[in-house]
Amino acid sequence: MKLPTTLTPIAATLLLSLGSMSVANATDDTGLFDKLSVTGFIDMSYYSLDIDGGDSSTTSGLDQAEIDISYDFGNKLTAHVDIEYQNSSEGVDLEQAYINYSFTESFSVKAGRFLSYSGFEAEEPTGLYQYSGTGYAKYFYGYYQQGVSGMYSSDKFAVAVSLVNALAGPQATDAESPAIETMLAFMPTDEITLKAFYSMDELATGEDTTVINTWASYAKGPLTLGIEYSMSENTQASYNIAGTDSEATGYLAMVNYAFTDKIGLTLRYNSWDVESADGTTVEESSGITISPSYAVNDNLLMVFEYRMDSNEGFGTDANSMAVEALVTF
Incomplete structure (x- = not known):
């Protein structure tokens, strides 16, 4: 579900600027470049x-590369720009x-x-525990x-409210009927995190889509556990799968x-699973993933994955294997 804006000339200008900054930083005495941080991944x-019962396929090569730029202006103001290929x-x-x-230290906008x-699973590969979402x-x-x-966040509690043009619309500019996303988070101990989200948006059909996403994690020492449960109404109408009054x-x-x-x-x-308004199951899928990983060094992570998927709605099963090389900087 990618809806990016192509900005190759801007990205090229920024990359050239970064190159100039790295050279200038060697002789900078103003501290200007101390406020700039650049990270990313390949x-x-x-x-x-x-x-x-179907065709097999194999692909290889570069999946994604990204440069993340942050700048601290001081006076509590920062800016962040991510550029990806x-x-x-x-x-x-x-x-x-x-x-x-x-x-304040607790409240920001x-x-x-x-x-x-x-969502429990991150959008970027650097935040995933395995190769695939x-x-x-x-x-x-x-x-x-x-x-x-x-x-607003503290050591034990956080709450967030977002007013956006669309829940899944990075290019959306119509603000007449804004979507809303709310979050409640509890961290009762250093090891436990609980989060709940309620989101609502108006579809082109005039219907409201609502989404509830909840997840919990436990992390201590070498062990991390995560569980997630989500449900939505009318979400499928925006993807033309199940129509209005569908549930997932x-x-x-x-x-x-x-x-x-x-x-x-x-x-x-x-x-x-996804059900249409009359209760018909139009999509029902499940999967099991086994994914070992090996950190070659601080910057290179190798991820191996074997995945078994069953799509009962279409009556097909699929097996996949992946080897991923993830470089961070």
Whole structure:
């Protein structure tokens, strides 16, 4: 569910500027470049898909590369810009661009284009415990959005409210009927995180789509556990799958264990289904993922994945294998 804006000339200008900054930084005495931080990643993979009773396919190469730029103006104001290249779209895109103002240590407001807070699984490969996402994010997660968002956070509690043009519309500019995303988070201990999201948007059909996303995680030492449950109404109308008055539910359970500081293993089960207004199941899918990983060094992570999917709605099963090389900087 990618809806990026292609901005190759802007991206090229920014990259050239970064090159100039790195040279100037060697002789900078003003501290200007101390306020600038640049991070990013390069993501490459080999992927093989075998569909029972269907064709098999194999792909390899560069999946994605990204540069994230942050600048601290001082006086509680910061700016953040993410530029990415995706091989699937064959272009350089502006992913995020927003400013953030911290009124206090606990309360801040950001405005521009930013990623939704919702969802247990991250949008970027650097935030995933395995190679692939579940596949149900487009039904239950928000996406990159344009608008304004306020957050209050403390050690044990956080709340956020976002008013955006669309829950999944990074290019949306119509603000006549804004969408809303709300978040409640509780962190009763250092190991436990609980989050709940309620989101609502108006579709082109005039109907309201509502999404509830809840997840919890436990992380202590080498062990990380995660569970998620989501449900939505009318979400499918925007994808022309089930129409108005459709319903969808989905969940996942995941365990990740780090045997050493270099070797880890992730096991995940996920499932979701979509029903039309008359109760007909139009999509029913589940999957099991086994994904070991190996950290070659601080910057290079190798991820291996074997996944088994069953789509009862279409009566097909599929097995896939992947090898991913993820470089971060």
